[in-house]
Amino acid sequence: MSSSVLLQRSKPLTNILWFNRVFARPMGGGPRTFPGGLNKWQWKRMHEKKAKEKEKRLLEQEKQLYQARVRSQIRTKLFDKADPDSETNQHKPMSPDEHVKALADRFMKEGAEDLWNEDDGPVKSEQRPRSGAEANQRPRLAGAPIDLRGLISDKRNSVNNSGNLNSGSNVKTRNYSVLSESKFSDRSKSASLIFMPNLECNDGETVIPSRNVMDFVRRAYFSGTDKRNFCRNDGSSTRDKAGFDTGNKAKPFARNLGNNRENGDSKNMSEFMKKKCFVGKRRFKRNESSSSDDDSDIDSEDVDEKVEGWRDVKKMGSSASLGKYDMKITKRVPLKSLEDEHDFEEQVELIRKEISKNKLNGNGEKKEKREEEPILSQKRFDECGISPLTIKALTAAGYIQMTRVQEATLSACLEGKDAVVKAKTGTGKSIAFLLPAIEAVLKATSSSTTQLVPPIYVLILCPTRELASQIAAEAIALLKNHDGIGVLTLVGGTRFKVDQRRLESDPCQILVATPGRLLDHIENKSGLSVRLMGLKMLVLDEADHLLDLGFRKDVENIVDCLPRRRQSLLFSATMPKELVLKREHTYIDTVGLGSVETPVKIKQSCLVAPHELHFQILHHLLKEHILGTPDYKVIVFCSTGMVTSLLYLLLREMKMNVREMYSRKPQLYRDRISEEFRASKRLILVTSDVSARGMDYPDVTSVVQVGIPPDREQYIHRLGRTGREGKEGEGVLLLAPWEEYFLDDLKDLPLDKLQLPHLNPEIQLQMDNHMAKIDNNVKEAAYHAWLGYYNSIREIGRDKTTLVELANKFAQSIGLQRPPPLFRKTALKMGLKDIPGIRLRK
Numbered sequence: 014m015s016s017s018v019l020l021q022r023s024k025p026l027t028n029i030l031w032f033n034r035v036f037a038r039p040m041g042g043g044p045r046t047f048p049g050g051l052n053k054w055q056w057k058r059m060h061e062k063k064a065k066e067k068e069k070r071l072l073e074q075e076k077q078l079y080q081a082r083v084r085s086q087i088r089t090k091l092f093d094k095a096d097p098d099s100e101t102n103q104h105k106p107m108s109p110d111e112h113v114k115a116l117a118d119r120f121m122k123e124g125a126e127d128l129w130n131e132d133d134g135p136v137k138s139e140q141r142p143r144s145g146a147e148a149n150q151r152p153r154l155a156g157a158p159i160d161l162r163g164l165i166s167d168k169r170n171s172v173n174n175s176g177n178l179n180s181g182s183n184v185k186t187r188n189y190s191v192l193s194e195s196k197f198s199d200r201s202k203s204a205s206l207i208f209m210p211n212l213e214c215n216d217g218e219t220v221i222p223s224r225n226v227m228d229f230v231r232r233a234y235f236s237g238t239d240k241r242n243f244c245r246n247d248g249s250s251t252r253d254k255a256g257f258d259t260g261n262k263a264k265p266f267a268r269n270l271g272n273n274r275e276n277g278d279s280k281n282m283s284e285f286m287k288k289k290c291f292v293g294k295r296r297f298k299r300n301e302s303s304s305s306d307d308d309s310d311i312d313s314e315d316v317d318e319k320v321e322g323w324r325d326v327k328k329m330g331s332s333a334s335l336g337k338y339d340m341k342i343t344k345r346v347p348l349k350s351l352e353d354e355h356d357f358e359e360q361v362e363l364i365r366k367e368i369s370k371n372k373l374n375g376n377g378e379k380k381e382k383r384e385e386e387p388i389l390s391q392k393r394f395d396e397c398g399i400s401p402l403t404i405k406a407l408t409a410a411g412y413i414q415m416t417r418v419q420e421a422t423l424s425a426c427l428e429g430k431d432a433v434v435k436a437k438t439g440t441g442k443s444i445a446f447l448l449p450a451i452e453a454v455l456k457a458t459s460s461s462t463t464q465l466v467p468p469i470y471v472l473i474l475c476p477t478r479e480l481a482s483q484i485a486a487e488a489i490a491l492l493k494n495h496d497g498i499g500v501l502t503l504v505g506g507t508r509f510k511v512d513q514r515r516l517e518s519d520p521c522q523i524l525v526a527t528p529g530r531l532l533d534h535i536e537n538k539s540g541l542s543v544r545l546m547g548l549k550m551l552v553l554d555e556a557d558h559l560l561d562l563g564f565r566k567d568v569e570n571i572v573d574c575l576p577r578r579r580q581s582l583l584f585s586a587t588m589p590k591e592l593v594l595k596r597e598h599t600y601i602d603t604v605g606l607g608s609v610e611t612p613v614k615i616k617q618s619c620l621v622a623p624h625e626l627h628f629q630i631l632h633h634l635l636k637e638h639i640l641g642t643p644d645y646k647v648i649v650f651c652s653t654g655m656v657t658s659l660l661y662l663l664l665r666e667m668k669m670n671v672r673e674m675y676s677r678k679p680q681l682y683r684d685r686i687s688e689e690f691r692a693s694k695r696l697i698l699v700t701s702d703v704s705a706r707g708m709d710y711p712d713v714t715s716v717v718q719v720g721i722p723p724d725r726e727q728y729i730h731r732l733g734r735t736g737r738e739g740k741e742g743e744g745v746l747l748l749a750p751w752e753e754y755f756l757d758d759l760k761d762l763p764l765d766k767l768q769l770p771h772l773n774p775e776i777q778l779q780m781d782n783h784m785a786k787i788d789n790n791v792k793e794a795a796y797h798a799w800l801g802y803y804n805s806i807r808e809i810g811r812d813k814t815t816l817v818e819l820a821n822k823f824a825q826s827i828g829l830q831r832p833p834p835l836f837r838k839t840a841l842k843m844g845l846k847d848i849p850g851i852r853l854r855k
């Protein structure tokens with residue numbers, strides 16, 4: 014299906030020109046007026062001015078607070094010996110504690126959440142419990158949030174070591190711990206943004222939004238109940254006589270304000286301001302740029318929308334964007350409990366590996382059992398309480414019974430729980446999140462009143478454009494009987510303005526997007542941010558990948574702009590340990606402890622041979638497979654796009670029915686090839702990792718991976734393009750002897766070792782001749798890409814001399830007389846400048 018078809022809504026909304034209606038845009042342009050008789054430009058200038066004033070005001074406030082803090086420190090020194098209790102002292106110095114409270118008064122007020130800084134961190138030193146009497150002596154500051162001391166004092170004791178707070182007789186937290194920044198990977202930090210903690214009644218029914226918990230905790234602290242449990246200490250705390258932290262209590266705030274110059278942190282004031290005004294600036298930036306020619310098509314009504322949106326953001330978005338719940342509170346988990354959690358993770362991992370090993374070491378009975386494991390469950394879709402219209406569409410598509418992952422997840426997802434779901438490749442995860450997504454839209458549309466801006470209720474993020482199109486197509490198919498629910502994709506490689514027009518003309522409720530392009534829209538088109546403020550559900554498909562280095566920042570920035578009260582669902586066939594073992598969400602794993610992570614019906618094997626033979630071995634394997642499988646459909650994964658291109662040309666020269674796909678190809682080409690491969694039989698797709706995850710090409714008979722994959726996870730995802738829906742499949746991994754160490758990472762997977770096949774010297778000759786015909790530019794690009802890829806693999810890249818030797822062998826094997834030169838800058842960046850064998854461009 015072409016992308017233009019995918020962009021259509023499932024059912025057109027007849028006669029709803031919502032954009033025109035909402036913004037009263039007269040057809041064909043012409044003069045427009047705004048409240049107060051202002052014209053477009055006056056209106057815009059007015060709001061720009063307001064934005065500047067607001068920013069100035071905030072800066073002024075921060076400055077005052079900084080000065081107050083300095084004054085307080087000076088006074089503390091001057092009046093060190095004065096009676097601190099003297100009420101008559103007009104110039105009574107502000108103690109650090111009091112100052113913290115003053116800052117708290119400023120920062121913890123409703124609506125001031127966006128002044129928080131993610132640097133607020135965990136309690137790092139041991140905290141001494143404080144008596145209730147002491148706590149009660151603290152006066153509540155005027156204007157501070159409601160005093161919850163009465164509420165919390167009896168319950169404070171139930172704040173246990175793991176950071177769980179039992180706030181009532183039958184209420185418990187599920188957990189709001191997040192792995193601390195220092196100890197755990199950034200990925201877990203990102204994940205903490207995705208979830209928010211839930212309160213759950215013991216009867217398991219009531220789920221109280223975590224916001225309440227955090228407000229509760231936050232206010233309790235600032236009403237002086239138990240500061241030590243929640244306040245950050247930077248590890249260098251000074252203690253007062255009673256043993257309380259004093260010196261550093263203001264640090265989280267002080268740091269926010271950029272006033273801890275002595276720590277060399279002077280630049281953070283501006284950063285803080287930048288960060289905290291991010292949403293607002295983004296909005297107003299567009300106002301500014303809208304006066305340029307480039308953005309001249311921005312409507313004044315749009316500006317109106319933006320201003321409305323800004324208010325919305327203040328109301329909803331600010332709390333969403335700044336880890337009031339996750340980044341701050343979750344970091345305040347005593348490290349001990351985090352360590353325990355970490356130990357537990359390792360134990361689970363060990364057990365899993367052990368059991369897998371046992372199973373592989375001749376436990377035939379279990380092996381057989383595994384092979385029988387069906388992907389379909391006994392439960393039917395019409396038994397699970399979803400809309401009859403969706404069931405009709407499912408039936409029409411031939412889906413009657415649920416798959417196991419669908420059965421396992423649906424009820425939790427329909428209940429609105431946050432969930433992390435791990436299930437093997439090709440087991441129906443897409444429908445597992447699309448069904449609750451559709452239900453969420455139905456629920457939201459039935460309960461919502463007429464909205465000025467049509468909200469997007471579900472946002473599905475995925476790593477590649479093709480995957481986004483595939484998911485959108487599936488959603489459209491499921492929605493075919495629902496009137497007025499639209500699905501839109503936002504992916505890179507298309508024209509930005511075209512996207513904008515589609516967004517304006519299509520009031521979609523489900524948005525499927527790749528992170529980069531979505532962020533572009535959020536940053537450049539305020540209308541989308543406003544529409545996202547009504548979001549009910551966020552889905553991360555291939556979640557582990559989205560939370561990995563390449564995407565993490567973008568995903569974090571997107572999540573910053575989403576409302577906090579939403580459901581988050583994370584799906585993938587591979588999940589990092591740190592996500593799995595966090596208790597703030599439901600974790601559903603249909604793979605099961607001790608089971609292999611790959612589909613059992615895929616016959617996996619590995620062949621180790623010198624690198625320069627790989628292309629010929631591949632040709633041999635393909636020929637053999639084609640002979641034995643008339644309806645063959647093979648995917649060949651290469652390490653990089655440029656190597657993909659070279660191999661494609663070679664196989665084409667060898668008269669094989671082959672197509673190529675990698676990220677640098679134009680999007681239209683990618684779409685066409687993707688559709689062709691989906692529909693075809695007797696075809697080979699040579700591709701980079703752009704096709705590794707999520708792509709559901711039916712009936713792929715074999716997957717060959719040429720060279721070492723980036724990691725174990727990617728091996729699993731690539732392999733999972735075959736053997737889908739419980740079907741048979743086969744996968745071959747082709748490694749060079751120096752890549753063999755990677756098999757260690759796969760030792761719990763059932764890989765057979767293949768012997769080096771007998772290679773026909775005539776074929777080798779033919780291949781050499783065909784290789785000679787290929788343009789040298791392609792080969793040179795392949796060499797550079799090859800070098801870059803292996804240089805980035807830690808185990809190989811650290812021995813630069815060997816790496817260059819191997820790369821030069823590769824250059825020779827693809828018919829390059831001499832290794833192509835590198836730019837000096839590139840060689841320097843790669844740490845290869847002075848390595849023998851590297852040639853530099855003159």
Ligand SMILES: Nc1ncnc2c1ncn2[C@@H]1O[C@H](COP(=O)(O)OP(=O)(O)OP(=O)(O)O)[C@@H](O)[C@H]1O
Binds near residue numbers: 411416436444737
């Ligand atoms: N209940 C069902 N009955 C029959 N087929 C189903 C059912 N649910 C999903 N499928 C089919 O199973 C195939 C695999 O589904 P899907 O692409 O969602 O897998 P996945 O688990 O997301 O895989 P990956 O991990 O590779 O992304 C699809 O062709 C889909 O149409």
